[in-house]
Amino acid sequence: MTPDTATARRRCAVVGLGARARLFTEALSGPHSDRIDLVGFCDVNAHRMSVHNDWLAADHPGREPVPAYAAEDFDLMLRRERVDLVVVCSVDRTHDHYIVRALEAGCDVVTEKPMTTDAERARRILDARQRSGHEVRVAFNYRYNPVHSAVRELIAAGEIGEVGSVHFEWLLDLRHGADYFRRWHRDKANSGGLMVHKATHHFDLVNWWLGTQPETVYAQGGLLFYGDEAGQRRGLARPYDRAHGSPAADGDPFAVRLADSPVLSALYLDAEGEDGYHRDQNVFGPGVTIEDDMAVLVRYASGASLTYHLTAYAPWEGYRVCFNGSEGRLELLVEETTWVRPDVEPGGAAGPVMHGSAVGEEAGRTELLLRRFWERPREVKVASGEGGHGGGDVRMLADLFGTLTGSDTGADALGRAADAVDGARSLVTGLAANESFETGLPVRVRDVLDV
Numbered sequence: 001m002t003p004d005t006a007t008a009r010r011r012c013a014v015v016g017l018g019a020r021a022r023l024f025t026e027a028l029s030g031p032h033s034d035r036i037d038l039v040g041f042c043d044v045n046a047h048r049m050s051v052h053n054d055w056l057a058a059d060h061p062g063r064e065p066v067p068a069y070a071a072e073d074f075d076l077m078l079r080r081e082r083v084d085l086v087v088v089c090s091v092d093r094t095h096d097h098y099i100v101r102a103l104e105a106g107c108d109v110v111t112e113k114p115m116t117t118d119a120e121r122a123r124r125i126l127d128a129r130q131r132s133g134h135e136v137r138v139a140f141n142y143r144y145n146p147v148h149s150a151v152r153e154l155i156a157a158g159e160i161g162e163v164g165s166v167h168f169e170w171l172l173d174l175r176h177g178a179d180y181f182r183r184w185h186r187d188k189a190n191s192g193g194l195m196v197h198k199a200t201h202h203f204d205l206v207n208w209w210l211g212t213q214p215e216t217v218y219a220q221g222g223l224l225f226y227g228d229e230a231g232q233r234r235g236l237a238r239p240y241d242r243a244h245g246s247p248a249a250d251g252d253p254f255a256v257r258l259a260d261s262p263v264l265s266a267l268y269l270d271a272e273g274e275d276g277y278h279r280d281q282n283v284f285g286p287g288v289t290i291e292d293d294m295a296v297l298v299r300y301a302s303g304a305s306l307t308y309h310l311t312a313y314a315p316w317e318g319y320r321v322c323f324n325g326s327e328g329r330l331e332l333l334v335e336e337t338t339w340v341r342p343d344v345e346p347g348g349a350a351g352p353v354m355h356g357s358a359v360g361e362e363a364g365r366t367e368l369l370l371r372r373f374w375e376r377p378r379e380v381k382v383a384s385g386e387g388g389h390g391g392g393d394v395r396m397l398a399d400l401f402g403t404l405t406g407s408d409t410g411a412d413a414l415g416r417a418a419d420a421v422d423g424a425r426s427l428v429t430g431l432a433a434n435e436s437f438e439t440g441l442p443v444r445v446r447d448v449l450d451v
């Protein structure tokens with residue numbers, strides 16, 4: 001944050017009070033409340049803001065509710081509550097609206113990824129940041145995962161020499177992958193598709209690991225598994241629009257039962273009367289405009305190339321990334337789940353939306369191997385941190401809102417803090433990939449967004 005506010009208390013508001021916002025509201029009302037006051041909520045749905053206030057009251061008895069403002073009163077909230085820091089967790093296509101308004105009002109901003117969904121919106125953010133002189137930080141928690149930090153350290157130390165190529169495969173299991181096709185993400189106009197909403201994390205990691213930026217992108221992608229046509233072809237389709245109250249959804253392993261989850265019921269099912277949003281749409285129904293199987297080839301300014309594949313219907317969740325260098329090879333395997341329970345019975349404990357934190361039989365492993373020329377392979381042991389994303393969430397929040405501790409103190413030699421330029425550079429690979437899907441041609445990144 002800005003130097004003059006580094007030690008002073010800050011006044012923070014959160015816009016977009018869906019499930020993801022809870023990570024920030026809990027941090028701001030708990031571990032980082034010694035330096036930040038949570039002074040405003042803003043959302044299109046008043047019920048969701050009330051739910052977050054109920055959760056805060058349960059965690060912190062006696063706490064006054066956070067003032068809640070309708071979306072159209074965002075500017076009023078900034079003035080009335082004297083906000084100087086805004087956290088943006090709204091629907092992706094609205095990020096730029098809130099980021100730009102906050103910057104123009106003299107606030108710094110923390111935004112969830114992706115920073116935005118298209119090049120025009122990205123330019124608006126970059127221009128506003130330049131005009132205002134205020135800061136935009138993008139919440140790339142994967143940079144803070146200890147094993148990802150170890151990868152950057154090994155590459156920066158020259159352990160495999162000059163990196164010539166990267167192979168990166170990311171698998172979303174049938175629990176996590178399907179969830180994007182139930183929600184607002186299924187409409188590319190809202191999310192930019194998985195090349196933007198999800199892969200922005202992965203493209204950012206490659207930019208950060210290699211210390212470079214993309215120049216040319218060629219991609220192919222399509223809707224192979226989800227959607228109405230594929231569902232009919234494979235005999236998976238069922239005649240319902242949304243799962244709640246639909247007998248046709250009974251026993252469907254792809255249906256999410258909102259009423260069985262206190263969190264989802266409170267945030268979404270009980271909030272439908274205000275905005276009509278259904279969190280449990282049929283993944284094999286009409287209206288899906290995003291891809292579920294995508295292959296990307298990227299050339300970077302450093303001369304390195306990336307082959308990347310994202311699959312949203314895999315039997316296990318995790319990723320493999322391999323770096324080929326002039327002095328060896330580095331290989332990372334992360335299994336977040338080894339398989340997925342169907343959990344179609346009423347009251348099933350796991351549920352299709354509890355992804356990324358498998359335990360018991362489903363839990364996987366992490367392995368980082370260094371294979372230098374003429375040497376035996378060496379496993380690099382990395383301690384996983386507590387909390388989501390291998391401890392990445394806790395470290396990121398400490399960087400955004402507090403003081404890093406232990407080995408993380410002082411200047412961040414790994415450069416994990418991501419600003420608006422980093423957000424744009426991660427975004428532009430996905431935008432170029434989306435254009436390449438449409439044209440079937442390679443795309444020069446600077447023709448999409450010169451950043």
